[in-house]
Amino acid sequence: MAPDPLLIRGARLLDRAGPVDVHLENGLIAAIGDLPAVAPAQIIDAEGGLLTPAFVDPHFHIDKALTFPHLPPSGRDHPVDAALERTRQVKARYTPEDLTARATEAIRLAVGHGVGTLRAHVDVDPVGGLSALRVLADLRERYRHLIDIQLVAFPQESIVRDPAAPRLLREALASGADVLGGAPDVEEPPDRVRHLDLLIDLAGELDVPLDVHCDYGYDPGQRDLEALARRTVEAGLTGRVRAGHCCALDAYDAPAAAEVIEAVREAEIDICVCPMGNLMLVGDGPNPPGRGVARLQDLLTAGITVAAGSDNMHDMWFPFGRLDPAEVAMVTCVAGRMWSERQIRQVFDMVTVNAAHYVGVPADGVRVGAAADLVLFSVTRVADVLRNAPGRRTTIKRGRVVGGADSSVWTA
Numbered sequence: 001m002a003p004d005p006l007l008i009r010g011a012r013l014l015d016r017a018g019p020v021d022v023h024l025e026n027g028l029i030a031a032i033g034d035l036p037a038v039a040p041a042q043i044i045d046a047e048g049g050l051l052t053p054a055f056v057d058p059h060f061h062i063d064k065a066l067t068f069p070h071l072p073p074s075g076r077d078h079p080v081d082a083a084l085e086r087t088r089q090v091k092a093r094y095t096p097e098d099l100t101a102r103a104t105e106a107i108r109l110a111v112g113h114g115v116g117t118l119r120a121h122v123d124v125d126p127v128g129g130l131s132a133l134r135v136l137a138d139l140r141e142r143y144r145h146l147i148d149i150q151l152v153a154f155p156q157e158s159i160v161r162d163p164a165a166p167r168l169l170r171e172a173l174a175s176g177a178d179v180l181g182g183a184p185d186v187e188e189p190p191d192r193v194r195h196l197d198l199l200i201d202l203a204g205e206l207d208v209p210l211d212v213h214c215d216y217g218y219d220p221g222q223r224d225l226e227a228l229a230r231r232t233v234e235a236g237l238t239g240r241v242r243a244g245h246c247c248a249l250d251a252y253d254a255p256a257a258a259e260v261i262e263a264v265r266e267a268e269i270d271i272c273v274c275p276m277g278n279l280m281l282v283g284d285g286p287n288p289p290g291r292g293v294a295r296l297q298d299l300l301t302a303g304i305t306v307a308a309g310s311d312n313m314h315d316m317w318f319p320f321g322r323l324d325p326a327e328v329a330m331v332t333c334v335a336g337r338m339w340s341e342r343q344i345r346q347v348f349d350m351v352t353v354n355a356a357h358y359v360g361v362p363a364d365g366v367r368v369g370a371a372a373d374l375v376l377f378s379v380t381r382v383a384d385v386l387r388n389a390p391g392r393r394t395t396i397k398r399g400r401v402v403g404g405a406d407s408s409v410w411t412a
């Protein structure tokens with residue numbers, strides 16, 4: 001059933017002077033300007049607060065979310081080795097009930113924070129098979145009125161060493177996954193290109209989008225992103241491939257970085273950085289030299305679409321987080337030394353319109369005819385959104401109010 005028309009009075013839009021009224025009807029933005037009240041429209045008085053496109057979180061591991069309290073101790077020295085080991089141990093103990101409870105809490109937080117679309121990686125491998133994916137596919141349908149969830153079939157364990165793994169990925173895509181994921185880092189170095197080849201072949205054959213975790217290390221020798229870009233073009237998948245993390249870009253010297261960035265540009269690969277987890281885990285030793293956040297400003301200068309994702313929340317990969325893209329954007333500013341108002345605004349795009357492009361949904365901004373997926377803030381400036389200044393957020397999905405930061409409107 002179409003929601004009642006909604007009139008938002010006196011909202012401030014990005015890049016536009018002065019408050020305006022915004023009329024929502026049939027899930028779309030119907031008019032913007034100085035509008036008469038249209039009875040019997042529901043009216044929200046924005047009181048000059050900022051109205052922006054809904055947040056899009058382009059990279060989140062929903063199946064692992066909130067497992068932190070149950071992690072076994074790890075004897076591993078390197079935090080990434082510890083995270084991989086604990087991932088294996090913990091996911092072997094998932095139950096449908098525990099997964100449903102944790103994922104539902106993640107969805108509740110996302111909706112409350114203004115996320116309209118969430119791309120969620122779900123481990124699909126011999127440890128758990130398709131069981132987590134099935135639970136999450138059910139939740140995707142149950143909460144479709146509140147949030148769009150895309151499920152990525154993510155092979156967190158090897159697909160080269162295990163001959164059954166590619167078949168499992170096929171089954172995942174036939175039974176609910178929207179996107180093919182990948183993680184060449186989990187292979188022995190000589191097998192990484194084989195991992196990429198398997199992914200590219202499968203994505204081409206099944207005609208599905210591909211989203212690959214790439215180069216998760218502060219290591220100038222890691223060039224999987226470049227290999228992915230070159231294979232993307234060769235396979236005719238230009239514009240259909242996405243890459244997350246890309247930490248090694250931070251470790252390359254300038255000529256190597258320029259070469260890889262040019263290959264990425266040619267392949268039209270959007271990049272998603274995940275600075276919260278990467279600042280914590282990437283880099284060796286007690287005083288790591290670089291922190292594994294891809295060269296944001298060089299990528300933007302090259303015209304590449306850069307998005308930012310929350311990655312993990314309170315699990316074996318990241319102990320903190322609250323699934324709030326405003327927090328991700330604030331950390332991205334800090335990590336990328338993006339301090340000026342113009343740069344802060346660029347980073348806000350990384351969690352809204354750029355992230356929308358990354359996940360393949362329209363990135364229209366607040367315009368007549370665009371989907372009415374919006375967030376209304378009581379604060380007026382982007383910097384106040386990113387610093388989580390006291391105030392309220394109202395989440396609007398397809399023209400209907402579905403939640404707020406205090407979560408009082410959210411109904412399961």
Ligand SMILES: O=c1cc[nH]c(=O)[nH]1
Nearest residue numbers: 061064183213312317
């Ligand atoms: O491989 C990875 C990287 C980050 N977070 C995960 O859950 N897995």
